[in-house]
Amino acid sequence: MNEFKELMTEIDRFTEERDWDQFHNPKDLAVALSIEASELMELYLWKKPEEANIGKVKEELADVFNYAFLIASKYQLDVPAIVREKMAENARKYPVEKAKGVATKYDEL
Ligand SMILES: [Mg+2]
Secondary structure (H helix, E strand, C coil), rough: CCHHHHHHHHHHHHHHCCCHHHHHCCHHHHHHHHHHHHHHHHHHCCCHHHHHHHHHHHHHEEEHHHHHHHHHHCCCCCCHHHHHHHHHHHHCCCCCCHCCCCCHHHCCC
């Protein structure tokens, strides 16, 4: 078993041991993911990026990953596969020759 699958199993086990699956419908997991993303953003609010507490950034980022992986688990999605699919799509939208060094959205490249 690879390390990523082991991690997904650990996350599922954590939920199972606490009987929290009953609360983990995809809608509430998506809401929780958004809240955790906001907690991550709050660490940067009114600060320069380098002033954020990296220890807290790690914690909030881990919360974001946790909820994202729980949603993926709900739908039995292969996380590395769907991320790679999306990267391939992004590579088509943002060809290097047009996108290199510019932050323009793909429909305006
Ligand atoms: Mg949090």
